[in-house]
Amino acid sequence: MTTASSNSSMSNGSGKVNTQVSLNSASSVEAAVTQDSNTEEMMQAVRSILQGVGEDPDREGLKKTPKRVAEAMQFLTQGYEQSLEELVNGAIFDEGHNEMVLVRDIDVFSLCEHHMLPFMGKAHVAYIPNQKVVGLSKLARIVEMYSRRLQVQERLTRQIAEAIQSILDPQGVAVVMEATHMCMVMRGVQKPSSWTVTSAMLGVFQEEQKTREEFLNLIRHQPSFH
Numbered sequence: 001m002t003t004a005s006s007n008s009s010m011s012n013g014s015g016k017v018n019t020q021v022s023l024n025s026a027s028s029v030e031a032a033v034t035q036d037s038n039t040e041e042m043m044q045a046v047r048s049i050l051q052g053v054g055e056d057p058d059r060e061g062l063k064k065t066p067k068r069v070a071e072a073m074q075f076l077t078q079g080y081e082q083s084l085e086e087l088v089n090g091a092i093f094d095e096g097h098n099e100m101v102l103v104r105d106i107d108v109f110s111l112c113e114h115h116m117l118p119f120m121g122k123a124h125v126a127y128i129p130n131q132k133v134v135g136l137s138k139l140a141r142i143v144e145m146y147s148r149r150l151q152v153q154e155r156l157t158r159q160i161a162e163a164i165q166s167i168l169d170p171q172g173v174a175v176v177m178e179a180t181h182m183c184m185v186m187r188g189v190q191k192p193s194s195w196t197v198t199s200a201m202l203g204v205f206q207e208e209q210k211t212r213e214e215f216l217n218l219i220r221h222q223p224s225f226h
């Protein structure tokens with residue numbers, strides 16, 4: 001991963017090994033070494049795939065491909081290394097606000113766990129606070145963290161809803177995701193126009209039809225600035 005490999009060079013300073021490393025930097029050196037060996041293994045695997053498709057991994061254009069693919073895969077799955085707590089970073093505010101908060105049209109890029117092919121689309125995330133609100137960007141960051149993993153759309157949708165539930169204990173959470181799956185577009189059943197809608201409704205969104213409808217109307221309506 002780009003970040004991890006830059007970490008590894010940072011932790012070694014100018015490349016010399018510092019013999020007076022503290023426990024913390026010793027463990028970060030260890031993490032960097034593990035990361036490097038992971039990258040190495042991934043590069044080997046990409047070489048095998050290239051050979052498997054009948055390519056010559058040593059030809060000019062493909063020489064750096066194993067490294068590029070390994071780094072791209074590490075980027076696309078960086079959500080495994082993030083935690084909800086770090087991501088929210090304490091940005092929870094006691095506003096006494098109890099009306100619906102909705103962030104819609106959050107871009108989603110993920111990989112399906114069955115084929116490791118992209119699926120992409122939009123997520124709409126709403127909650128009804130119980131006094132506490134969270135920084136708006138954190139809702140998009142939560143979407144980002146769970147999408148940067150190998151996923152199925154249903155689980156991704158539910159994990160986003162449950163994460164918001166766990167940090168805010170709100171009156172309810174609603175998440176709708178609309179996505180197109182490259183494994184259904186480029187291969188397999190080959191249906192380029194199909195898209196999949198999943199939803200997760202918790203608390204009042206599940207219990208009260210009126211609240212759920214209000215949310216569904218809000219995500220249908222086209223904003224005037226578009």
Ligand SMILES: Nc1nc2c(ncn2[C@@H]2O[C@H](COP(=O)(O)OP(=O)(O)OP(=O)(O)O)[C@@H](O)[C@H]2O)c(=O)[nH]1
Pocket residue numbers: 112113114151152153154181183184187188189
């Ligand atoms: N429920 C769900 N299914 C998914 C998702 N992403 C991919 N799939 C499906 O996972 C299934 C895997 O089915 P398999 O029969 O094991 O694999 P396959 O032979 O490659 O299937 P086809 O895609 O039908 O060619 C397919 O039906 C995919 O459409 C997702 O996010 N949610």
Ligand SMILES: [Zn+2]
Pocket residue numbers: 112113114115116117181183184
């Ligand atoms: Zn798939």
